[in-house]
Amino acid sequence: MSDETPVLELRGISKSFGSVEALSDVDLEVRRGEVMALVGDNGAGKSTLIKSIAGIHSVDSGEILFEGNPVSISGPKDAAKLGIEVVYQDLALCDNLDVVQNMYLGRESHNVLQVLNEPVMEHRTATTLKSLAVTTIRSIRQPVATLSGGQRQSVAVARAVMWNSKLVILDEPTAALGVAQTEQVLSLVRRLGEQGLSVILISHNLHDVFEVADRITVLRLGRNAGLFERTKTTQEEVVRAITAGKPTKVSGIAMEETS
Amino acid sequence: MSVTTEPVQEFDVANPEESFLTRLWENFKGGNLGSAPVIFGLTIIVIVFGFTAQNFFTAVNFINIITQMSGTTMLAFGVVFVLLLGEIDLSIAYLSGVAGVMAAELQKPDSGHHFTGIWPIIIALVIATLIGAFQGSFVALIGVPAFVVTLAGLLAWQGVIQVTLGAAGPIIIENRWINYTASYFFSATAGWIIAGVLIALYLLSVGLSLRGKRRHGVTVRYPWLVVAKVIAIVGVTLLVVAICNHDRGVPLPGLIIIFFLLTLTYITKRTTFGRHVYAVGGNAEAARRAGISVPRIRIIVFMISGFMAGVGGVMLAGNLRSVAPDQGGGTLLLDAISAAVIGGTSLFGGRGEVRSAVLGSAVIATIQNGLYIFGFQPGVIYITTGSILLFAVTLDTIARRRQAKTGR
Ligand SMILES: Nc1ncnc2c1ncn2[C@@H]1O[C@H](COP(=O)(O)OP(=O)(O)O)[C@@H](O)[C@H]1O
Ligand SMILES: [Mg+2]
Numbered sequence: 001m002s003d004e005t006p007v008l009e010l011r012g013i014s015k016s017f018g019s020v021e022a023l024s025d026v027d028l029e030v031r032r033g034e035v036m037a038l039v040g041d042n043g044a045g046k047s048t049l050i051k052s053i054a055g056i057h058s059v060d061s062g063e064i065l066f067e068g069n070p071v072s073i074s075g076p077k078d079a080a081k082l083g084i085e086v087v088y089q090d091l092a093l094c095d096n097l098d099v100v101q102n103m104y105l106g107r108e109s110h111n112v113l114q115v116l117n118e119p120v121m122e123h124r125t126a127t128t129l130k131s132l133a134v135t136t137i138r139s140i141r142q143p144v145a146t147l148s149g150g151q152r153q154s155v156a157v158a159r160a161v162m163w164n165s166k167l168v169i170l171d172e173p174t175a176a177l178g179v180a181q182t183e184q185v186l187s188l189v190r191r192l193g194e195q196g197l198s199v200i201l202i203s204h205n206l207h208d209v210f211e212v213a214d215r216i217t218v219l220r221l222g223r224n225a226g227l228f229e230r231t232k233t234t235q236e237e238v239v240r241a242i243t244a245g246k247p248t249k250v251s252g253i254a255m256e257e258t259s
Numbered sequence: 260m261s262v263t264t265e266p267v268q269e270f271d272v273a274n275p276e277e278s279f280l281t282r283l284w285e286n287f288k289g290g291n292l293g294s295a296p297v298i299f300g301l302t303i304i305v306i307v308f309g310f311t312a313q314n315f316f317t318a319v320n321f322i323n324i325i326t327q328m329s330g331t332t333m334l335a336f337g338v339v340f341v342l343l344l345g346e347i348d349l350s351i352a353y354l355s356g357v358a359g360v361m362a363a364e365l366q367k368p369d370s371g372h373h374f375t376g377i378w379p380i381i382i383a384l385v386i387a388t389l390i391g392a393f394q395g396s397f398v399a400l401i402g403v404p405a406f407v408v409t410l411a412g413l414l415a416w417q418g419v420i421q422v423t424l425g426a427a428g429p430i431i432i433e434n435r436w437i438n439y440t441a442s443y444f445f446s447a448t449a450g451w452i453i454a455g456v457l458i459a460l461y462l463l464s465v466g467l468s469l470r471g472k473r474r475h476g477v478t479v480r481y482p483w484l485v486v487a488k489v490i491a492i493v494g495v496t497l498l499v500v501a502i503c504n505h506d507r508g509v510p511l512p513g514l515i516i517i518f519f520l521l522t523l524t525y526i527t528k529r530t531t532f533g534r535h536v537y538a539v540g541g542n543a544e545a546a547r548r549a550g551i552s553v554p555r556i557r558i559i560v561f562m563i564s565g566f567m568a569g570v571g572g573v574m575l576a577g578n579l580r581s582v583a584p585d586q587g588g589g590t591l592l593l594d595a596i597s598a599a600v601i602g603g604t605s606l607f608g609g610r611g612e613v614r615s616a617v618l619g620s621a622v623i624a625t626i627q628n629g630l631y632i633f634g635f636q637p638g639v640i641y642i643t644t645g646s647i648l649l650f651a652v653t654l655d656t657i658a659r660r661r662q663a664k665t666g667r
Contacts, residue, residue, distance in 0.1 A: 094542040
């Protein structure tokens with residue numbers, strides 16, 4: 001695999017829920033070490049698209065290539081095996097468990113008798129958080145209920161990257177956060193890119209997107225409505241694509257990038 | 260990322276200036292009370308009765324309390340698991356009755372289904388566990404609320420007991436194994452050997468845990484706390500055996516309590532299953548997304564509840580050396596649930612410890628015992644237990660609201 005091969009490539013993904021066409025003929029490409037923002041209005045199909053990648057929905061048609069190879073992802077376990085991790089909007093942490101326990105939830109380190117190996121988990125949690133410079137957490141043995149929103153989001157993201165993942169998908173990671181905490185999470189996202197991980201960032205907030213994304217894919221009404229490079233576009237141009245963008249693809253023939 | 264053995268300081272010592280008391284206070288503010296309130300309450304109760312009630316502070320009475328609380332404690336162990344999931348099991352008392360009646364029926368010498376030795380006990384426990392699995396399946400696989408499933412169980416198992424014993428009346432139990440579960444006493448020497456084995460096991464587990472931490476470069480947070488805990492546990496073990504040996508000796512029901520306390524604590528705190536129980540109770544959706552089979556956890560927990568009810572049922576039958584049509588009735592169900600809650604296990608799921616079953620049962624049994632010595636009628640005992648339960652649940656609710664506030 002050459003370095004130019006995208007980590008993830010979606011070709012012509014379509015998905016309907018009954019008569020609702022949530023996605024039609026959508027393309028998406030994520031390169032290695034790239035933060036790809038996925039933006040669009042409510043109902044544009046962003047969540048449906050990432051659920052297809054995560055194996056929660058099956059697609060009606062289209063092709064998924066991971067590191068250049070066609071793959072079929074029919075469940076969260078398949079996605080995890082490939083190295084795809086999703087941090088969902090509603091976090092999916094257990095408030096009553098501590099940071100270490102949450103980081104290893106469902107994938108605890110244990111021996112043949114199912115006895116937990118706490119020191120290994122504690123050590124690796126500390127190392128992972130340190131490598132991501134998540135240092136505002138006082139103790140990794142405190143319940144996540146006692147953490148701030150930004151810290152909780154950081155734990156969720158750290159959990160996703162701990163498993164040798166190659167692609168991390170973040171669904172609206174800053175939606176519920178204040179200014180300082182948003183900054184905390186955004187710098188974490190930037191660090192993921194620097195460490196060679198690929199990131200798909202879903203966000204409503206174009207300010208956030210322009211701070212961390214390398215490229216921006218716009219969805220509108222379930223179709224591609226633009227692909228921009230951050231350095232060569234403006235917020236106005238992206239907003240226009242979100243609200244009034246014309247489909248950039250007609251009957252399977254990809255058109256020029258809008259930028 | 261590879262695991263290195265380089266020590267990771269930032270998170271382990273976190274904040275070196277932070278004292279143990281600050282940590283405790285933070286925990287308290289965060290809604291994490293642990294066993295502190297119930298241990299404090301139990302101490303007060305013992306002191307008050309010790310000074311006022313005649314013959315309360317004697318070896319005989321100490322052993323009586325242990326024997327009296329043992330059956331309820333078994334049921335309460337199961338309740339802790341069910342409450343950790345945020346569920347409820349109302350069937351346990353009559354389910355324990357079914358197990359007791361089953362064991363009694365199977366040991367009847369002149370019946371066509373006579374089993375000897377410990378077979379009546381084993382069969383009764385298997386049946387109780389299967390009933391737990393049956394009830395749990397409705398909750399876990401179909402989604403029927405546990406309250407309703409186990410309420411149906413409460414009615415049905417009560418009916419089964421009455422139908423079984425209705426015509427024949429009570430069954431006398433002559434099987435010595437069943438009776439031993441409530442009234443066997445170890446000799447003084449055996450008592451000391453038991454104490455020695457328990458202490459050795461405890462020291463071994465502490466040593467292994469410390470070694471594991473050192474090997475992975477994890478620092479021990481409060482070394483003096485570990486030492487204090489070791490001294491306290493060794494001291495209490497020796498003291499308890501000394502007191503018991505002063506009277507009839509260490510009672511088997513007491514040892515059964517310790518056995519399940521240790522085994523179940525190990526399961527909840529040290530195994531993946533235990534971790535998953537807490538996870539499902541804390542946030543079932545998060546557990547599901549993390550790849551945990553939530554239905555499987557739910558069914559196993561209801562099996563544990565059924566099994567522990569079975570153990571309690573056999574012990575309660577052995578205590579009376581007979582079973583009657585009202586087996587499993589009275590205040591057994593309420594005592595068992597109250598015990599877990601008074602002991603500090605949350606009704607809201609995800610928070611609690613196995614030891615709360617023992618601590619809560621001890622509170623209830625001690626109060627019943629003390630008030631009984633004073634000559635109070637059962638009514639007064641119910642009022643007292645009820646008040647303590649209300650107090651415990653209020654504490655739990657406040658703690659939970661605190662936790663919700665501290666979070667985010
Ligand atoms: N499970 C579902 N069943 C039926 N329709 C759905 C389902 N999930 C999403 N949709 C529809 O698909 C479209 C895209 O939704 P979604 O992917 O959630 O958009 P976004 O995340 O961009 O706001 C919407 O019209 C939505 O109503
Ligand atoms: Mg969405």
